[in-house]
Amino acid sequence: MPIDFWAGWVAVLTIVSLIGFAWVIYGAYFGGKSVEGDEESPTVWDENLREGAHPPPMWWFWAMLASLVFTLIYLILYPGLGSFSGAFKWSQGGELEERLVEHASTFGSRRDEIARMTIASIRQDELLMRAAQRVYDRQCAACHGLDAQGQADMFPNLRDDAWQWGSSPEAIETSIRSGRHGIMVGWRSSLNRAEASQLAQYTLALAKSKPSVHPGKAKFEELCAACHTTAGTGSTALGAPDLTNGVYTYGGGVLEIKETILYGREGIMPAFGDVLDDMQIRLLVAWLTRDV
Amino acid sequence: MNVLGLHKKLEENSGLLIFGILFVSSIGGLVQVLPSIFEDELITPTAETRPYGALELIGRDIYIREGCSTCHSQQVRPLLAEVKRYGPFSSAGESAYDRPFLWGSKRTGPDLHRIGAKFSDAWQRVHLIDPRSVVPNSIMPAYPWLAANAADPRNNIQTRLRRLRLLGHPYSDDAISNAPDLVANKTELDAIVAYLAVLGEAAGSGEEMAH
Ligand code: HEC
Ligand code: HEC
Numbered sequence: 001m002p003i004d005f006w007a008g009w010v011a012v013l014t015i016v017s018l019i020g021f022a023w024v025i026y027g028a029y030f031g032g033k034s035v036e037g038d039e040e041s042p043t044v045w046d047e048n049l050r051e052g053a054h055p056p057p058m059w060w061f062w063a064m065l066a067s068l069v070f071t072l073i074y075l076i077l078y079p080g081l082g083s084f085s086g087a088f089k090w091s092q093g094g095e096l097e098e099r100l101v102e103h104a105s106t107f108g109s110r111r112d113e114i115a116r117m118t119i120a121s122i123r124q125d126e127l128l129m130r131a132a133q134r135v136y137d138r139q140c141a142a143c144h145g146l147d148a149q150g151q152a153d154m155f156p157n158l159r160d161d162a163w164q165w166g167s168s169p170e171a172i173e174t175s176i177r178s179g180r181h182g183i184m185v186g187w188r189s190s191l192n193r194a195e196a197s198q199l200a201q202y203t204l205a206l207a208k209s210k211p212s213v214h215p216g217k218a219k220f221e222e223l224c225a226a227c228h229t230t231a232g233t234g235s236t237a238l239g240a241p242d243l244t245n246g247v248y249t250y251g252g253g254v255l256e257i258k259e260t261i262l263y264g265r266e267g268i269m270p271a272f273g274d275v276l277d278d279m280q281i282r283l284l285v286a287w288l289t290r291d292v
Numbered sequence: 293m294n295v296l297g298l299h300k301k302l303e304e305n306s307g308l309l310i311f312g313i314l315f316v317s318s319i320g321g322l323v324q325v326l327p328s329i330f331e332d333e334l335i336t337p338t339a340e341t342r343p344y345g346a347l348e349l350i351g352r353d354i355y356i357r358e359g360c361s362t363c364h365s366q367q368v369r370p371l372l373a374e375v376k377r378y379g380p381f382s383s384a385g386e387s388a389y390d391r392p393f394l395w396g397s398k399r400t401g402p403d404l405h406r407i408g409a410k411f412s413d414a415w416q417r418v419h420l421i422d423p424r425s426v427v428p429n430s431i432m433p434a435y436p437w438l439a440a441n442a443a444d445p446r447n448n449i450q451t452r453l454r455r456l457r458l459l460g461h462p463y464s465d466d467a468i469s470n471a472p473d474l475v476a477n478k479t480e481l482d483a484i485v486a487y488l489a490v491l492g493e494a495a496g497s498g499e500e501m502a503h
Contacts, residue, residue, distance in 0.1 A: 006327035013323050027295025092370045096381070099372040142427050143415055152418050152426055268412035275379070275410075 007082030014081055018071065025064050028056065115278035119169050122286035132287035135280045139272065148288065153251045154267070158288050162247035166236040169285050176281050179271030182239040186264030187223060195219055200257040206232040207246040328384075337388035340494035343461045344389060344487070346471035347478060349452060350443050351487025354480050356394070358435060363400035366393075366491070379406040380495045389461055401432060406492035416485045438481040449475050 044050045078086040085091070114128065122128050136148065143155045150157035156164060164182065165175050191199065195216075202216030203224075210231075211217070221230055227240035234242035241249070250256055250265055272281070302309045328334050344352060355361070368374050370381040382405050387393040411419075415426065421439055423430040449471045457463045475483070 006331050010323050010327060013319065017319050017323075024295055027298075031294040031296055096370040096372065096375065100375075103372060103376075142411070142419075145426075146428065154414060154418065155426075266414075268414065270409060270412060 004083070009082070011082035011084065014075070018068065021064075022068060025061065025068075029058075029061050111277065111279040115282045117282070119282075119286045119289065122283060123290050128283060129287060129290065132283035135276070135283055136287055139276065140284070150249060153256070154249065156249045156267070157247065160247055162242060162245050164234070164236065164241045164249075165239050167289075169289065171236065172285050172288060173281055175269060176276070176284055177271065177273040180239060180267070180269040182265070182267040184227075184240070184260065184265045186262055188262040190223070191219070191262065196258055196261055197254075199224075199261055200254050203232070203243055203257050203261070204252070204254065206243045210244070334384040335388055336385055338383060338385035338494050341386050341388055342493075343456070343463060344490070346449050346453065346467070346474045347443065347483050347486045348490055349456075349487075350449060350475060350478075350480075351483035351485070352390075352394075353452075354438070354484045355487060360404075361394045361396045362398060363432075364402065364404045365396035365399050366403065366405040367395040368403055368405050374403070378403050379492065386494045389456075391456070391459065404488070404491055406495055408489050408492040409495075410492075413485050413489060416488055417481060420481060420484065438484060439479055441480040443478040443480055443483040444472075444475045447472065 075081050076086065077088050078090055080086070114122070122132075137146070140148070143151075144158050145151040145155065148158045149160075156162075161167070163171065165171055165180055187196075198214075198216035199219050200216075202211075202214045202220050205211050205214060205216075220228075220232075224232075227238050228234050228243055232243040234240045241247075246252070248256070249267070250260055276284070302312050367382045368378040368380065375381055382395075386405075387395070417439075419426050420435045422434050422436070423432040424434075450468055453461075453463050453468045453471055457468070
């Protein structure tokens with residue numbers, strides 16, 4: 001059905017109901033006796049109680065009249081009668097737009113200013129750092145943990161020196177703005193159990209003794225070096241973590257490493273470019289890279 | 293006829309009285325409810341709104357079964373604070389394929405209408421099985437059994453899709469015949485995570501219509 005039909009429907013029903021309402025009130029108070037001949041055969045209860053013996057109190061009348069007047073004024077000023085948009089031209093969407101404009105004009109220039117501040121000067125401003133922490137708590141803590149130290153053997157620690165996708169403020173900003181999708185495929189089709197164990201042992205050894213002779217070394221160079229490099233230092237371009245720093249998002253036991261090697265891993269960091277504005281992202285970068 | 297005369301007639305004739313009561317009490321519904329059932333603007337899916345896939349639909353049924361909507365609403369209201377917090381406000385057309393819609397009005401937890409892009413599937417899994425493993429101060433109950441139950445134990449996903457098709461949801465024959473394959477070997481957890489992932493897919497598509 002077209003909008004016009006239903007707009008008319010709403011308007012007509014509303015007006016007819018209001019007229020009916022007015023008619024009932026008026027009639028009940030000023031409409032006179034009920035019907036002809038009522039006096040002869042009135043319904044009487046308890047000897048003398050009859051219809052109309054106690055008229056409704058007058059303040060009811062004034063209350064109903066007041067509500068009717070209020071309704072009429074409301075329907076003239078605000079949308080309500082079908083598609084008539086009211087004298088004030090008020091709408092929910094319009095109200096929101098006004099608030100957004102007001103928000104931008106009140107806070108916009110200060111927010112832009114902060115977005116252009118250097119990371120170092122933001123770090124020195126206690127107030128800004130507290131604001132940054134609130135943004136972090138709201139948007140990031142559910143994954144990276146309240147202290148940003150990572151959790152659930154799945155979400156990386158953001159307060160250490162190990163940055164899978166790069167440690168520069170620009171790289172961290174890109175991680176936040178565009179998100180990250182780290183994929184390591186599993187190798188269970190090309191490795192037998194023994195080889196997988198040796199590889200896991202060698203991977204762990206990379207963070208300790210860096211052995212030059214190891215049963216897992218050859219396989220590592222064959223399968224893993226393309227992304228993690230021969231030395232195991234990783235590639236921030238591919239998001240392949242440094243395996244020599246002893247930091248493991250997915251757990252540093254032989255079993256977890258073996259699971260990574262056999263079944264692969266996939267880490268998704270959602271993009272926040274549409275959710276956060278420039279200032280909030282700037283604040284987060286400063287907060288994450290602060291000294292203490 | 294005057295008002296008291298009408299009153300007397302109604303009072304003395306119970307059939308008329310019943311009709312009168314029904315008539316008067318239906319006016320609100322005729323004005324508020326009836327038009328919204330038929331008005332194009334409210335029932336036409338927005339450009340980005342699509343019917344739920346088989347697994348997502350099962351997830352939605354589980355969402356209803358577990359009572360998620362008693363604590364989570366699915367409507368971002370057009371208010372500054374909500375739009376800033378959750379994203380574009382919800383429009384009626386986004387719910388065109390929700391039967392029943394799950395707008396809700398109780399917010400013990402946050403609104404979920406824009407949750408899809410916010411978290412990863414991996415997060416949703418650990419969070420549903422044990423919310424406190426990722427949000428230490430969460431009061432949300434844990435739902436560990438979702439991971440143990442098969443998504444479609446009674447094998448009736450095709451029936452569910454066919455019924456929705458009767459109501460006008462555009463499922464193709466292919467979609468219905470492929471459905472069992474899509475949900476085979478899936479758990480309830482897979483289903484509900486798939487459902488959560490598409491919430492908010494049509495975000496903002498109704499914004500122009502709202503003006
Ligand atoms: C195609 C590139 C690529 C290859 C080849 C590759 N990896 Fe990875 N690896 C990655 C990426 C990317 C990640 C990060 C995954 C994530 O973010 O979820 C990763 C993660 C890991 C981790 C987890 C580190 C942590 O923080 O928990 C280990 C261990 C690992 N790789 C070892 C290996 C080994 C051993 C091999 C050889 C069998 C290998 N990788 C081959 C790209 C690769
Ligand atoms: C849905 C969970 C989730 C949320 C929410 C989330 N992250 Fe992440 N984040 C991840 C995952 C998972 C990774 C690792 C991606 C990978 O494996 O490559 C990551 C990676 C990152 C990295 C790159 C780390 C590195 O070592 O290079 C940064 C920086 C980061 N997140 C910051 C943030 C900030 C700031 C927020 C809040 C605005 C946030 N994250 C919200 C899950 C999340």
